[in-house]
Amino acid sequence: MDLMLSYMQGWPGWVQVMLISVAKIVLILIPLLLAVAYTTYAERKLIGYMQIRIGPNRVGPRGWLQPIADAFKLLLKEAAIPTNANRYLFQLAPVISITAALAAWAVIPISDTLVLANIDASLLYILALTSMGVYGVIIAGWASNSKYAFLGAMRSAAQIVAYEIAMGFALVGVLMVAGSLNLGDVVRGQQGSVLDWYIWPLFPLFLVYFISGVAETNRAPFDVAEGESELVAGFHVEYSGMPFAVFFLAEYANIILISALTAIMFLGGWHAPINTPFTIVPPGLWFIGKAAFVLFFFLWFRATFPRYRYDQIMRLGWKVFIPVTLVWIGVLGFFMFFTPFGHMFH
């Protein structure tokens, strides 16, 4: 960055700002896309080992080049558009999905100083953007002019709306203990050791947030939107080639986003678990390690749990999670203002 700045001295100010922003965006996007590619590889390998088989092992050493081969395959395939599909909306849907999934990364603080946009209401920004991702799904389902796609889109939309409320309430708890909507300040509030992380005072909210995150991203065991035994592939049945790959990218970018957010809000972000010996590891690596740990659970769930029945999903979202979060917010408020234990939550 400093090198860029010194090189651009004398250029107009807005050009400098724009070029630096673009450089930062590239610096976030390329590692993210690589992470997405290798998450798919990790998923296939892990689930393979969990099911006592090897998983992809043909392309490159131990199959390490498999995601790249997959990407090339999808790039070279024809992007077929079904007859009677709504052309523009059909092509717009994956764009909306990926935009929402990637734009949310702008406010993720990787370390104390490393964040693309340090905006004050970043928590709200994340909520707003993740709630826009559902349009990609709905539009894809409707524009494909296919019953399977449409059913998948309807299921997914209802599910996302239901779990978003529980997720929002869980974030209210985080906001209460952190006293800030800024994700950087949320992490700074967890300074200290493991015991200062928000996972302890907010344990029920942590569970609700993480499970809602799994449901929001339509992952197993909440993947009724894809439900291959009933709906073939759900909302993206009709997509092929690159548009399909874009949906895929968006899904995995969202999964990594939820893992990163869980790490930031409940697991202390870039802070080391114990102060002295572990602070040798750079803070950014701690953050990435924690996010990867949470991400592992997503893959583990998929190998372990059978799919929920649809009415059970709705019941869990509306009748279990929302009351749990509401009660815990009340408990938190009570403890913070009426008892001497309030400092424990700060």
Add this chain to the structure above:
Amino acid sequence: MSFAQLAFYFFAAVMIVAATMVITIRNPVKAALFLVLAFVSGACVWMTLEAEFLAIVLVLVYVGAVMVLFLFVVMMLDVNLSRLREGFGEYLPIGGLVAVLMVLEMAIVLSADSFDQQNMPRPEPEAEGYSNTKELGRLLYTFYVYPFEIAALILLVAIIAAIALTLRKRPETKYQNPAKQVAVKREDRVRLVKMAAERRKDDQS
């Protein structure tokens, strides 16, 4: 023209085009999507006014929740367009009257002296570190706490009323009791029967 002005004109233009499309386009799903676009550009205009909390909440509530439910319904309805267009001439005079009245009202309000440049100067840009969200919250929960709570109560009543109107038990519908399902023990479902081993009649080995 500064960048802020440029941004304002861009978002305002997008918003006006989108709003026009909402009422002119034939397909109801596309109309709903244009309404979403109008909301998003409205949020962007608010953002340029430094009202970031309102802008994000507009996207969160209207785009993220209300319009999703809207689209949900509109997509499942099979709207008959020819029947919709039938009564156009019939409704035109009364609709036109309402439109003219609304434009007049807006003109009266906006051209009044109270919205003059002297009376309504451009608000000073806030200092760095100013949190729009915090200020709004402080105002809502101190100065406007009663109106705020009353509005919340009215909304709660509306929610309960809507649920009460749609909640009907039909005798033929079967419901599950998840508590019972969870509480089931193995003994309730499986009966182990002990019996001596038997040999099949034709079994020679």
